[in-house]
Every structure is written in structure tokens, then in C-alpha cells.
Amino acid sequence: MTADSLLFFILAAMTVGSALVVILASNPIFCSLALAMAMISVAGIFASLNAWFVAGVQLIVYAGAVMVLFVMVLMLFDLKDEVRAFSRGLVSGFFKIASVAVIGGVIAAAVWMSTETIFSTAPAAPTVNATVATKQLADLLFKKYLFSFEAMGALLLIIAIGAVALSRIEGGTHADK
Amino acid sequence: MPINDALLNVGLSHYLILSALLFTLGLLGVLLRRNVIVILMSIELMLNAVNITFVAFSRYSPTANMDGQAMVFFVMTIAAAEAAVGLALATTIFKKFREVNIRYFEHLKG
Known part of the structure; x- marks a missing residue:
């Protein structure tokens, strides 16, 4: 077994194992930690496919930003172990x-x-070369897919405003019942 | 396919099988779990499986092209937007019912 294939099988086992924990753990905090582990393993999979820039973005956006969002909301809710985690x-x-x-x-x-x-x-x-590959990717994003890229920026702005408006309904999270 | 060959030479099919496994696990989580936040996490798993497919096809296409990797950025943007709106909806449910169970979604209308 070569080093490349060994690396792939280790990363794949980590990804699938963390995904199993995400859907099976009854405590949502464990789910979010396992999801972070799965995101990091997927970043490793991207790196093993020579997609270095995508691997970095995966780490920053998913394992960084999105996971922080999930964990912050979970801590806001103060959830305990679920009595009935699965549908009946x-x-x-x-x-x-x-x-x-x-x-x-x-x-x-x-x-x-x-x-x-x-x-x-x-x-x-x-x-x-990784530098050449990143340059090719930038060429695609800013020339061929420029309109889609700008539309994504507008979408993110709309989503940010909408999320704030949605969570401000009826006076915020700690409004009196 | 001899088992030794499949262990030694990691190719496109390995990545596609991993992606299919991850997608199916995410779908299982979406269907079976009742917590809205865990359902959102399972959706993130499914989107990641799709991203693996994009990058694998971009790597193993006969002519080197990066279009698949460009698509991954759009999928990531949509995933972040979906997580933001989903978590805002979860906060709305939590404010009303002190629980984030999916069955309370039907009370949100109006």
C-alpha cells in the first residue's frame, strides 16, 4: 500500500466515522464537534486531490466560520441531551x-x-504547480464566472440582512415570554 | 477488480464512492433526526459530499480544467447562506417553544 493510498483511506475513514457520529450522537454539541472533524477530513481529501486552495478555503469557511455559527447558536440555546433524538x-x-x-x-x-x-x-x-493552479482558478472565478461571483456577493448581503431581520422579530432572543 | 489493485491505486471511483457514502449518511441524518440544528449539520454533510465529487471530477478529467473547483466556491457560498437562514429560523422556533424540534415548524406560519 503506497503512502498516497494509505493517506486516502485514513482520511476517508475519518470522514465517514465523523459523519456517523454527527447523525448518531444525541448531544448536539458532540454532533457539532464531529461535524468540525468531518470538515477537516474533507479538507484533507481536497488536499490529496491537489486542490490546495479549495482545501484552505474549506478550512477557513467551514471549519472556521460555519462551525462557529453552529456552536454559537447551540450555546445560545443551552440544549441538554435530547430525550428523543430520532423521529418516532x-x-x-x-x-x-x-x-x-x-x-x-x-x-x-x-x-x-x-x-x-x-x-x-x-x-x-x-x-x-500549486501557484499556477490557483492562478487558473482565479482566472475562472473573475473572468468566466464573474457574473455568478457577483451574484453570490449580492446573495450573501441579502441573506445577512434577512437573517438579522428574522432573528429580531419580537424583540430578540431573550424576550420575555 | 482485484482487491490489491483497489487498495494500491486510488482513483476517481474511490472518491466517488466516498462521496456517495457521505451523501447517503447526510440524507439519513436529515430524515431521521428531529433537532433542527442537527438537520442543518446533515445538510452540510451532503453539500460536502457534492464538493468532493466536483473536485474529484476536476482532478480526473482527461483535460486539466479547474471548472469543478470553481463550482465548489458557489456551493460553499450557498451552504453558508443556508446555514445562516436555517439558524435564524431555529432561533425563531426556540424563542416561541424553548425547544428546536422540527415538529414546531408548522406553528411558524402567520
Whole structure:
């Protein structure tokens, strides 16, 4: 087993294990910590794909900003262990797990068939220098996708104003009941 | 495919399988959990799975192109926006009911 594949399998095991903790832990704080672990592992996966800049942005945006948002809201709520963390109902639970199994099977079949036909012999594209790759990415973002990029900025502004307006309804979080 | 080959040569299919696994786990969390915040976390997991697919296809495309990595930025922006609005909605529920259970969402209308 080469070092590259060993690294991939360690990162994949960390990602899937943390994802399992996210959906199984009954204490939301544990869920958020496991989610941070999953984000960091995904950043490692990006790095193993030679996407260095995306890995850095993943660390800053997800493991930094989004996780801080989640943890702040959790601490604001002061939640204890949930008595009933999962939805009740045996029949509906069975249908939910069955539908997840169906979707998982469809995705697995799609991956299997596409890799058999298209990508089995395709080698990886030649790796370029990290600086060159980041420059290419910047060219794409600021030339080809410039309009989408600006639209994303406008969207973020609208979302920020909307979130503040939404959480100010009825006098803030600590309003008297 | 011999098992030794699959262990030695990590390729596109490895990343796609990991992404499918992560997406399915996130979907399971969205369907089964009752806490709004944990549901939002599961959605983040699903979006991350999609990001892995984008980057893997960008790496293993026959001609080197970075379009997949550019898409990851848009997915991240949407994910951050979705987390902000979802958490604001969760605060609204918490203010009314002192709990963030998904079943209280139906009382928010009006």
C-alpha cells in the first residue's frame, strides 16, 4: 500500500466515522464537534486531490466560520441531551431508511457504471504547480464566472440582512415570554 | 477488480464512492433526526459530499480544467447562506417553544 493510498483511506475513514457520529450522537454539541472533524477530513481529501486552495478555503469557511455559527447558536440555546433524538414511528422510520437505501443504491450503481465505461482507463490530468493552479482558478472565478461571483456577493448581503431581520422579530432572543 | 489493485491505486471511483457514502449518511441524518440544528449539520454533510465529487471530477478529467473547483466556491457560498437562514429560523422556533424540534415548524406560519 503506497503512502498516497494509505493517506486516502485514513482520511476517508475519518470522514465517514465523523459523519456517523454527527447523525448518531444525541448531544448536539458532540454532533457539532464531529461535524468540525468531518470538515477537516474533507479538507484533507481536497488536499490529496491537489486542490490546495479549495482545501484552505474549506478550512477557513467551514471549519472556521460555519462551525462557529453552529456552536454559537447551540450555546445560545443551552440544549441538554435530547430525550428523543430520532423521529418516532416504526413504519415511517422503515420507509425513511428504505428510501435512503434506494437512493444509496442508485448512486452506487451510477458510480459503478460510469467508472466501468468512461473512466476506467482515464489517467489523472497532469499535476500543475500549486501557484499556477490557483492562478487558473482565479482566472475562472473573475473572468468566466464573474457574473455568478457577483451574484453570490449580492446573495450573501441579502441573506445577512434577512437573517438579522428574522432573528429580531419580537424583540430578540431573550424576550420575555 | 482485484482487491490489491483497489487498495494500491486510488482513483476517481474511490472518491466517488466516498462521496456517495457521505451523501447517503447526510440524507439519513436529515430524515431521521428531529433537532433542527442537527438537520442543518446533515445538510452540510451532503453539500460536502457534492464538493468532493466536483473536485474529484476536476482532478480526473482527461483535460486539466479547474471548472469543478470553481463550482465548489458557489456551493460553499450557498451552504453558508443556508446555514445562516436555517439558524435564524431555529432561533425563531426556540424563542416561541424553548425547544428546536422540527415538529414546531408548522406553528411558524402567520
